[in-house]
Amino acid sequence: MVNFTVIFIFLPFLLGFIAYLLPKTDRFLATAASLLSIIFSAVVLITRQEFNLVLMGNFGVSLTVDNLSGYFILTNGLVTLAVAIYGWLKSKTPYFYTQLTILHGSVNSVFCCADFITLYVALEVIGIATFLLISYPRHNRSIWIGLRYLLLSNTVMLFYLVGAVLVFQSQGSFAFAALQNASVEAMVLILLGLLTKGGIFLSGMWLPLTHAESESPVSATLSGIVVKTGIFPIIRCAQMVEELAPIVEIFSTGTVTLGVVLGMFCTDIKRIFAFSTISQLGYVLIGSEGAGIYALAHGVAKAGLFLTSGSLATRQIGSIPPISFSNWLVLAVCSLSIMGLPGLVGFGAKELVLAHLPQWQNWWLNLCSIGTVIILCPVLLIPCQGKTLEKESSPGLFLAAVTVIASLLYPHAYKWDKIIKTVATIALGLGIYYRGWRRWQWQYNSPLEQLENLLSLLTIVAVLLFTILAYELP
Amino acid sequence: MLLFSSTAIVKALVLATVTIGFSGILWKKNLLMKIIAMDVMSTGVVAFYVFIAARRGLIAPILSDRSGLDYGDPVPQAVILTAIVIGLSIQALMLVGAIKLAKDHPTLEVSEIEGRE
Numbered sequence: 001m002v003n004f005t006v007i008f009i010f011l012p013f014l015l016g017f018i019a020y021l022l023p024k025t026d027r028f029l030a031t032a033a034s035l036l037s038i039i040f041s042a043v044v045l046i047t048r049q050e051f052n053l054v055l056m057g058n059f060g061v062s063l064t065v066d067n068l069s070g071y072f073i074l075t076n077g078l079v080t081l082a083v084a085i086y087g088w089l090k091s092k093t094p095y096f097y098t099q100l101t102i103l104h105g106s107v108n109s110v111f112c113c114a115d116f117i118t119l120y121v122a123l124e125v126i127g128i129a130t131f132l133l134i135s136y137p138r139h140n141r142s143i144w145i146g147l148r149y150l151l152l153s154n155t156v157m158l159f160y161l162v163g164a165v166l167v168f169q170s171q172g173s174f175a176f177a178a179l180q181n182a183s184v185e186a187m188v189l190i191l192l193g194l195l196t197k198g199g200i201f202l203s204g205m206w207l208p209l210t211h212a213e214s215e216s217p218v219s220a221t222l223s224g225i226v227v228k229t230g231i232f233p234i235i236r237c238a239q240m241v242e243e244l245a246p247i248v249e250i251f252s253t254g255t256v257t258l259g260v261v262l263g264m265f266c267t268d269i270k271r272i273f274a275f276s277t278i279s280q281l282g283y284v285l286i287g288s289e290g291a292g293i294y295a296l297a298h299g300v301a302k303a304g305l306f307l308t309s310g311s312l313a314t315r316q317i318g319s320i321p322p323i324s325f326s327n328w329l330v331l332a333v334c335s336l337s338i339m340g341l342p343g344l345v346g347f348g349a350k351e352l353v354l355a356h357l358p359q360w361q362n363w364w365l366n367l368c369s370i371g372t373v374i375i376l377c378p379v380l381l382i383p384c385q386g387k388t389l390e391k392e393s394s395p396g397l398f399l400a401a402v403t404v405i406a407s408l409l410y411p412h413a414y415k416w417d418k419i420i421k422t423v424a425t426i427a428l429g430l431g432i433y434y435r436g437w438r439r440w441q442w443q444y445n446s447p448l449e450q451l452e453n454l455l456s457l458l459t460i461v462a463v464l465l466f467t468i469l470a471y472e473l474p
Numbered sequence: 475m476l477l478f479s480s481t482a483i484v485k486a487l488v489l490a491t492v493t494i495g496f497s498g499i500l501w502k503k504n505l506l507m508k509i510i511a512m513d514v515m516s517t518g519v520v521a522f523y524v525f526i527a528a529r530r531g532l533i534a535p536i537l538s539d540r541s542g543l544d545y546g547d548p549v550p551q552a553v554i555l556t557a558i559v560i561g562l563s564i565q566a567l568m569l570v571g572a573i574k575l576a577k578d579h580p581t582l583e584v585s586e587i588e589g590r591e
């Protein structure tokens with residue numbers, strides 16, 4: 001298994017560069033890399049493997065693979081596979097596949113790593129690959145969106161580096177476990193980096209514009225997996241360090257609420273999806289045991305939504321002309337899965353996450369679920385025509401099929417009270433949207449999304465983190 | 475007796491560089507200046523790693539027969555080498571992006587690029 005893990009982490013990078021050198025093989029190699037991840041994660045999940053590796057001796061690369069990383073890697077594999085098929089249909093260039101495969105590989109290494117420096121390198125590679133994917137169309141707009149992302153992400157990664165060396169100074173190790181006795185400053189700086197990369201709460205305000213303005217396969221990758229690379233290490237650290245619990249609680253509840261509230265004031269369908277991502281990431285962050293399944297549920301469904309959004313004639317809700325049946329099917333299944341309809345993976349995932357939460361939070365997140373339904377309602381109301389399934393939407397249909405099949409992952413959720421509660425929530429949300437919200441369609445573009453304000457928000461989040469931790473620690 | 479030890483002064487200066495860099499990213503209105511400020515901040519972070527590495531001693535960590543030498547910690551130095559390379563490539567990428575943008579936005583003012591005056 002050790003050799004398999006090393007090959008699994010290394011191979012995507014090799015395949016990515018080969019794809020650029022031998023352009024005719026590009027799509028096959030990208031598909032092969034994603035299939036390898038799916039196989040690896042299946043082996044880890046089915047045989048319930050848990051192991052730690054230290055490569056290259058002391059202070060080398062340390063890896064941890066367990067159930068949690070299994071689910072995240074599976075999500076990565078499925079989303080990349082769908083995007084590769086999409087690129088196949090749209091005849092993307094070898095450059096696209098190279099970046100996609102390298103991005104895929106570095107995301108995998110985040111999901112396996114267990115020390116701050118490996119994580120840093122992987123996150124920076126992700127930052128660069130993402131920048132290249134975003135700015136590939138080379139319009140002024142896309143270059144600007146890419147630059148903005150890179151500037152912000154590199155700035156927080158510098159803070160993160162300072163945090164990492166402070167951990168090393170006090171503990172003599174870069175391992176995640178060393179965060180246990182680290183100083184408050186170290187924790188604040190590291191968390192600031194990870195929360196911003198993960199698009200959580202106020203530090204995630206960069207996310208809507210970036211995800212909405214990118215091309216649809218890029219948005220699908222970003223929302224489906226890339227943002228989860230910021231959240232995964234926080235979940236890992238929170239399992240080892242108890243002091244992080246209040247931060248996880250406050251930030252996850254905050255981001256669920258913020259995403260839902262701001263999402264209600266959007267009329268652009270891709271921005272709605274992006275705000276829904278901000279809010280859904282809160283569930284992944286708070287999930288502990290359910291985090292893996294929730295990440296899978298959200299990643300697959302959101303990638304399906306973003307991929308299909310590329311074939312819509314306009315992005316303004318209410319004025320979208322009738323779409324083909326297959327596209328409509330993908331949009332409906334994926335958005336219903338995010339809303340948590342029984343029979344789709346979102347239902348089990350949400351129940352698993354909510355089952356472990358304290359009463360007040362459970363109550364509040366259930367209330368926010370109504371908001372989730374309201375913001376995704378416009379998707380269900382897009383008219384459709386015809387009855388045929390098109391080849392064009394096969395990646396979306398693949399992801400929709402996954403959301404149906406993956407609902408078998410947590411069959412314990414299917415109890416009458418929970419089914420009735422969820423169906424009532426969805427019905428209530430649909431009612432509120434159809435009878436009231438639809439008429440108003442307020443639009444509000446937050447000034448917080450300007451670059452200067454994004455940078456200022458970093459300081460505010462840092463102060464917030466510091467206050468919470470200083471209050472918690474003696 | 476000195477009021478501050480020389481180590482404390484060096485540490486203060488290094489952390490001041492990081493802060494000045496970040497203030498530059500925040501306050502400079504020009505994109506190019508923001509990118510350069512990021513480089514200043516990155517220099518500060520690199521210096522901080524070197525500072526931490528040199529805490530115990532200044533001798534280069536080379537294997538020898540003599541014992542009891544106060545050598546610098548090689549781990550942070552090795553780590554920051556990676557970070558320097560990554561920082562350099564990101565700087566280069568951002569400057570290329572800025573060159574592309576400068577064709578249509580010659581002033582490179584962030585407010586102008588974002589389309590708000």
